[in-house]
Amino acid sequence: xxxxxxxxxxxxxxxxxxxxxxxxxxxxxxxxxxxxxxxxxxxxxxxxxxxxxxxxxxxxxxxxxxxxxxxxxxxxxxxxxxxxxxxxxxxxxxxxxxxxxxxxxxxxx
Amino acid sequence: xxxxxxxxxxxxxxxxxxxxxxxxxxxxxxxxxxxxxxxxxxxxxxxxxxxxxxxxxxxxxxxxxxxxxxxxxxxxxxxxxxxxxxxxxxxxxxxxxxxxxxxxxxxxxxxxxx
Numbered sequence: 001x002x003x004x005x006x007x008x009x010x011x012x013x014x015x016x017x018x019x020x021x022x023x024x025x026x027x028x029x030x031x032x033x034x035x036x037x038x039x040x041x042x043x044x045x046x047x048x049x050x051x052x053x054x055x056x057x058x059x060x061x062x063x064x065x066x067x068x069x070x071x072x073x074x075x076x077x078x079x080x081x082x083x084x085x086x087x088x089x090x091x092x093x094x095x096x097x098x099x100x101x102x103x104x105x106x107x108x109x
Numbered sequence: 110x111x112x113x114x115x116x117x118x119x120x121x122x123x124x125x126x127x128x129x130x131x132x133x134x135x136x137x138x139x140x141x142x143x144x145x146x147x148x149x150x151x152x153x154x155x156x157x158x159x160x161x162x163x164x165x166x167x168x169x170x171x172x173x174x175x176x177x178x179x180x181x182x183x184x185x186x187x188x189x190x191x192x193x194x195x196x197x198x199x200x201x202x203x204x205x206x207x208x209x210x211x212x213x214x215x216x217x218x219x220x221x222x223x
Contacts, residue, residue: 008149032208043113043199043214044152088152095206099152 003027006089006100014108019076023089023100026070030091030098033065035074038086038102047087048074079107111135113215115200121221122190130185130218132200138213140206141183143175146197146217158183159206190222 006023013019021035032051036044048063050056056063062075072091076083084107089100113134122128134141143155157165158177172194174186183200197217203210 002151004151006151041216043201043216045214046211049211092208094208097154097212101149101151 001026003098004089004091004100007103008101010104010106012106012108013079015079015081017079017107019074019079019083019105019107021074021076021087021089021103021105023072023091024070025072025091025098027091027093027098028067028070029093032092033063033072034090034092035061035063036088036090036099038088040085044088081107081109083107113200113202113213115198115215115218117218118216119219119221121223122187123223124190124192126190127186127188129187130198130200130220132183132185132215134181134183134200134202134213134215136202136204136213138202138204139180140203140210141177141180142201142203142212143183143185144199144201144214146199152199155185157206164206187220190220192222195220195222 004025034049035047037047038044050063053065053067060077064073086102086104088102116131139160141158145153154167155169156175161177172189176184199217200215201212203212
């Protein structure tokens with residue numbers, strides 16, 4: 001079983017829709033949870049991070065962590081074509097950073 | 110230049126060639142990393158350097174040889190690669206290697222091995 005599972009997609013939604021991206025994990029030692037965004041021909045950039053269960057909001061983005069279910073989500077409200085990218089979940093304990101496979105998202109104008 | 114830069118951006122090489130990838134960070138960071146990104150696979154950590162010292166080698170074949178002459182520069186020397194080594198090679202840096210240290214990534218080198 002992979003430590004981190006993420007549906008690779010691709011996922012296509014119309015502009016303005018709410019997008020839900022998800023990851024599950026098996027290692028309960030993970031303490032720090034992140035979402036990276038990777039545009040085509042670019043490296044990943046950190047989008048959001050959290051280290052506790054619950055929700056964290058930043059503009060149109062909400063990161064959600066449920067440690068009891070070992071499940072994290074990223075919600076994008078009022079999605080824009082500029083949100084089209086690959087979204088990678090990542091988790092860390094101590095110094096070890098583990099990534100999901102990434103979900104390729106396309107927002108259709 | 111700002112952030113993390115990588116050269117070349119694209120590289121095509123034969124299995125008998127020797128080439129090097131270069132990474133430079135302009136962020137004053139002390140830790141640098143090499144990752145391999147293949148289609149439909151998670152990023153695979155290859156090597157970690159802290160203050161120029163290698164602190165992690167994630168069972169990487171010896172045909173990949175890293176070099177870190179100082180905290181700002183990282184190289185990946187390649188020789189006798191295999192077609193399955195074709196991938197995007199990403200360099201990253203962070204202030205430290207602890208739990209809350211954000212890693213900043215370069216744009217990557219797209220490597221094709223013929």
